[in-house]
Amino acid sequence: MRRVLAYLLRIGGSIAITAAVVVQLQRSITNEGSGQGEVGFVIQNFFSFFTIESNVLAAIVLFVGIFTLSGRPEPRGWSMFRAAVTAYMATTGVVYNLLLRGIELPQGATVPWSNEILHVVGPAVMVLDWLIAPGRRRLHAKALWGIVAFPLLWAGYTLARGVMVLDPRTDKPWYPYPFLDPNTSPNGYYSVGFYVVLIAMVIGVVGSGVLWVSRVRRRAA
Template identity: 85%
Template sequence: MAYLLRIGGSIAIIAAVFVQLQRSIKNEVSGQGEVDFVIQNFFSFFTIESNILAGVVLFVGIFTLSKRAEPRGWSMVRAATTTYMATTGVVYNLLLRGVELPQGATVPWSNEILHVIAPAVVALDWLIAPGRRPLGAKALWGIVAMPVLWAGYTLARGAMVLDPRTGNPWYPYPFLDPNTSANGYYSVGFYVAMIAMVIGVAGAGVLWVSRLRRRTA
């Protein structure tokens, strides 16, 4: 089952990312033609970054299933990926489902894979696949590092880079835009804190699972 999860999951994620990128580029070419800007924005979404990481992790994991114990560093990468994907699924379904995001018209099946199916596949893989190493609570610092850097990058880029099509700052998600949020940066800070809490709880859960007895794939 682990082989099927990793093969099918990696293929589905790669296809979903590629098709959505293709749609976004096509829409922009038929519009104002700011393709470079759209591509930069596309890869600035936490959803896209975490899914690309998940696709790579699942694909590489196909070749590690025969090993009884994977390197500790690889277990750390898997734990972080599982946390990010779980966060993606929770945040999307609580805050963003039904909201048209600014990467062009959303491809429905791609959207469901990236926000629902892929997080479920990665979480299930972490639960059942053999080889993971037990990870202590200190590993949580490593897990939260990437989201913290992403949040800093996103807020800084949004404040400095203007959308050449509208002249307005560009943010990947509506709740991160201080210009449209009800209370500006206070609202943004609230949402960032809430997401940080979700990441922390999800990461702690992932680390706890790593210490459970490993199952046979």
């Protein structure tokens, strides 16, 4: 029964997330109406959102998982990758619904149903898949370093890109989220640093929970 439910989650989740990403990208490109070569900049920005990157990874994990679901334990590296993406998606859901819901992000007009899939449905599917799908490996606490590495690299990339790349429409630095923009944050880089540390802590806590679940389920089995 768990395997059947996991199949349904992975098939439905991969289709829904892919559709949500594609439709929102199309809307963002369509809204770029200046015709002055800025579409490429919009596409680069779109894939600079942690939400989009997490959902793309989630769609890959769910799609590949359709073909790897069996009664045998999956490769440890794949379990580690699944754990990391699950932590990213769960964090995306938590951060968005606590800090960003109701705020218009600089990605063009938001497609409502796509937005809900990317920030609510997708994270829920990944968490459920981690909880019920058979085959995952027992992961130790030291694997947390691998989980937090990508978000920290993403934060560094985002801050560096914001300084070096100007939005051709406004001639101002571009940041995917308001709380990462030192030019509009109340205390500049101090506020940005606070939020980076806060998000890292949230990912660390969520990642620790994901790893703990893998060990509890393995012992229960």
